[in-house]
Amino acid sequence: MNSHIQVRNLNVFYGKQQALKEINIEIPRQQITVIMGPSGCGKTTLLKSLNRFLELTDGTQISGQVLVDGQDIYASAVDVTEVRKRVGLLAQRPTPLPMSIYENVSYGMYIHQMRKDKREYKDAVRHYLELAGLWEEVKKRMHDPATSLSIGQQQRLCLARGLAVEPEIILGDEPTSALDPISSQHIEKKLLELKSQYTTVVVTHTLRQAKRLAEHVIFMYLGEVVEAGPAQEVFNHPQQERTRQYLEGLF
Amino acid sequence: MLKNPWKRRHIIESLVRIVMILSFLAVAGSLGLILWTIISRGLPALTWEMVTQTPKGGFYMGKAGGVLNAILGSLYLASGGTLLALLFSLPIALYLQTYLETSAWGRYVRLALDVLWGIPSIVYGAFGFTLMIALGLRASLLAGILVLALVELPIMTRAMDEVVRRMPRDLEQAALALGSTRLEVSLRVVTRQMLPGIVTAVLLAFGRGIGDAASVLFTAGYTDRLPTSLLRPTASLPLAVLFQLSTPYPEVRERGYASALILTIIVLLVSFGSRWISARLNKYTIR
Numbered sequence: 001m002n003s004h005i006q007v008r009n010l011n012v013f014y015g016k017q018q019a020l021k022e023i024n025i026e027i028p029r030q031q032i033t034v035i036m037g038p039s040g041c042g043k044t045t046l047l048k049s050l051n052r053f054l055e056l057t058d059g060t061q062i063s064g065q066v067l068v069d070g071q072d073i074y075a076s077a078v079d080v081t082e083v084r085k086r087v088g089l090l091a092q093r094p095t096p097l098p099m100s101i102y103e104n105v106s107y108g109m110y111i112h113q114m115r116k117d118k119r120e121y122k123d124a125v126r127h128y129l130e131l132a133g134l135w136e137e138v139k140k141r142m143h144d145p146a147t148s149l150s151i152g153q154q155q156r157l158c159l160a161r162g163l164a165v166e167p168e169i170i171l172g173d174e175p176t177s178a179l180d181p182i183s184s185q186h187i188e189k190k191l192l193e194l195k196s197q198y199t200t201v202v203v204t205h206t207l208r209q210a211k212r213l214a215e216h217v218i219f220m221y222l223g224e225v226v227e228a229g230p231a232q233e234v235f236n237h238p239q240q241e242r243t244r245q246y247l248e249g250l251f
Numbered sequence: 252m253l254k255n256p257w258k259r260r261h262i263i264e265s266l267v268r269i270v271m272i273l274s275f276l277a278v279a280g281s282l283g284l285i286l287w288t289i290i291s292r293g294l295p296a297l298t299w300e301m302v303t304q305t306p307k308g309g310f311y312m313g314k315a316g317g318v319l320n321a322i323l324g325s326l327y328l329a330s331g332g333t334l335l336a337l338l339f340s341l342p343i344a345l346y347l348q349t350y351l352e353t354s355a356w357g358r359y360v361r362l363a364l365d366v367l368w369g370i371p372s373i374v375y376g377a378f379g380f381t382l383m384i385a386l387g388l389r390a391s392l393l394a395g396i397l398v399l400a401l402v403e404l405p406i407m408t409r410a411m412d413e414v415v416r417r418m419p420r421d422l423e424q425a426a427l428a429l430g431s432t433r434l435e436v437s438l439r440v441v442t443r444q445m446l447p448g449i450v451t452a453v454l455l456a457f458g459r460g461i462g463d464a465a466s467v468l469f470t471a472g473y474t475d476r477l478p479t480s481l482l483r484p485t486a487s488l489p490l491a492v493l494f495q496l497s498t499p500y501p502e503v504r505e506r507g508y509a510s511a512l513i514l515t516i517i518v519l520l521v522s523f524g525s526r527w528i529s530a531r532l533n534k535y536t537i538r
């Protein structure tokens with residue numbers, strides 16, 4: 001397996017409570033990896049360890065390594081803003097910035113100085129809005145506030161905004177759970193379209209969604225990884241009793 | 252299915268509506284009456300001289316001159332007080348939110364601010380005056396500014412507290428997730444979200460400050476000269492109104508109304524200005 005991310009001996013504590021225990025996983029390049037497991041098992045925590053969001057919470061202790069292309073993102077010489085530029089995040093609820101639709105997409109490119117002039121920014125904004133499947137709906141109202149969009153449109157805007165800083169990895173923490181069915185489908189479809197260019201890691205609570213998206217699956221329980229592997233194998237022939245029970249909807 | 256207007260619920264509904272309409276008319280009517288009084292009595296006396304000249308010899312007996320000294324004095328006093336209050340209120344509001352959010356101290360500080368808000372400004376004036384006597388200081392622009400800052404501080408801080416409190420927490424995370432530095436988050440995102448509210452808070456406090464007579468009565472004093480030094484006394488519009496209205500000369504009383512009109516215009520400009528600015532800035536804020 002060509003793995004893009006390797007997690008080695010990762011332990012995470014919130015104060016005294018241990019949220020992740022000795023996590024060792026590999027995440028394949030340019031595929032969709034789905035993280036599953038019951039509520040409170042540490043899915044969000046694992047996801048946040050991949051873009052160094054854990055350190056935003058007071059009192060978290062992290063040990064172990066997270067290697068992206070072989071480089072430890074927790075090494076002291078690493079620039080955390082570069083990590084987060086390479087590892088984009090699609091949150092559970094859309095969180096547009098207090099700006100226009102246009103500026104929401106250009107913001108990230110702008111702070112990283114990724115384009116030379118206005119023309120280039122304009123073209124890039126259009127490109128990423130198209131990539132997120134939002135362009136047609138917003139092309140006539142680029143300077144309206146982002147909050148004037150519907151929730152589903154806002155989530156696609158957040159996708160475009162994340163793609164605009166040219167990440168290699170996209171994280172999604174239940175990115176469709178706040179959306180209506182049609183908007184969820186939109187996002188799912190986009191993730192499937194984009195998977196050949198990006199390494200995608202998605203947390204989901206719905207088994208059906210997991211089956212639609214996943215090529216690789218990580219199943220967690222009480223802070224540990226119980227089972228991980230190609231989706232077909234895990235779904236059809238789970239090795240662990242816990243996984244089987246979860247897939248049968250027993251908990 | 253037909254509506255019976257004599258049903259109890261419908262009668263109560265109509266009564267409450269009438270009470271609301273009457274209250275509204277009472278308030279709108281008083282506002283209209285106040286404006287009509289100062290405009291009808293003040294406008295004839297509102298000459299170019301009034302706003303461009305200081306009181307000349309015999310001004311208080313109806314002769315030449317204007318109230319430029321009071322206009323400038325009031326602008327200086329209120330601007331200085333507002334600036335000083337801003338210097339303290341923004342850090343207090345941020346501190347309340349970031350460090351005292353969950354502690355009991357936060358509640359005490361907010362309670363203290365609410366009490367301070369309710370204290371009549373003459374008490375602030377008296378307090379400032381006592382302090383000045385103890386320190387052997389005379390009435391001055393500086394003392395007036397200090398006391399006005401105290402009057403404005405609770406208003407501004409509580410208004411800003413609300414602004415900071417309404418700041419959505421996800422917003423910072425969204426910006427950080429794109430690889431922003433902390434500074435970029437503050438300058439480009441947080442400021443953008445909070446600026447309209449902050450501007451409103453500042454102008455609200457300015458409006459309160461510029462109209463306040465009691466706090467500057469003892470502390471800033473009064474003089475016919477233009478304010479030139481922080482350490483000298485200065486005139487102010489509310490006191491100009493007070494003094495002119497209390498003379499026995501009809502011409503001077505008319506000028507009192509003209510001064511009141513000037514003050515009202517300034518306050519209206521500030522409040523319309525603040526509405527205009529915050530409506531423009533508010534366009535993009537996340538609610």
Ligand SMILES: Nc1ncnc2c1ncn2[C@@H]1O[C@H](COP(=O)(O)OP(=O)(O)OP(=O)(O)O)[C@@H](O)[C@H]1O
Binds near residue numbers: 038045057
């Ligand atoms: N900021 C925090 N402080 C203390 N404990 C926390 C914090 N965040 C999470 N936890 C705890 O860590 C454990 C893992 O939480 P996490 O949010 O990663 O679970 P999850 O699998 O994402 O759950 P869900 O499916 O409900 O979103 C839980 O027991 C949770 O209570």
Ligand SMILES: [Mg+2]
Binds near residue numbers: 043044045173
């Ligand atoms: Mg979660």
